[in-house]
Amino acid sequence: MNGAKKGQTAVEFLMTYGWAVLIVMIMIAALFYVGVLNPRGKMPTSCTLPPGFSCYSEKLDSNGNLYLRIGQATGRSVTITGITCSNVSSATPSATSIVIANGRQENVTGTSGIPCAGAAGKDVYRGYIIFTYQYSGSAITYRAEGDIAGPLEGRG
Numbered sequence: 001m002n003g004a005k006k007g008q009t010a011v012e013f014l015m016t017y018g019w020a021v022l023i024v025m026i027m028i029a030a031l032f033y034v035g036v037l038n039p040r041g042k043m044p045t046s047c048t049l050p051p052g053f054s055c056y057s058e059k060l061d062s063n064g065n066l067y068l069r070i071g072q073a074t075g076r077s078v079t080i081t082g083i084t085c086s087n088v089s090s091a092t093p094s095a096t097s098i099v100i101a102n103g104r105q106e107n108v109t110g111t112s113g114i115p116c117a118g119a120a121g122k123d124v125y126r127g128y129i130i131f132t133y134q135y136s137g138s139a140i141t142y143r144a145e146g147d148i149a150g151p152l153e154g155r156g
Helices: 002-034
Strands: 046-048 053-060 065-072 078-086 094-100 104-107 124-135 142-151
Touching: 046 053, 053 142, 065 078, 065 094, 065 124, 094 104
Parallel strands: none
Antiparallel strands: 046 142, 053 065, 065 104, 078 094, 078 124, 124 142
16 A cells, blocks of 8 residues: 555656646747747847958848948058958959048948848848958958848848
């Protein structure tokens, strides 16, 4: 009889905690459903550029256009001669001519932004910022690559 009592105690223990776990799981599912625990909506846009350059503001609109403000501290003025946003690092930058003085920042994507290749139909984008630049007084063109990731605003 002692063994039956232990079995009954074990079943009661499992049933009590089973119901408690089930209730907690239902509450968590409800919070996800309502959107309180939806991580996609909380993901910030991130931008990483090579040393000497930094992102001051970045935004991906609902159409997949990138709006980007770059700062530079290379010791000399630079001219951004081309820039693009793509899901492949071998993309060719589109021609532009934007001068950024040392220690300053400039909008490098214009008022309508630049389209990010591969962003169509996505809620979250991860790709590359590829740009070419020249130092003031030099004819040598350098190529630089950074990363961009984040949700497209107005989506998800």
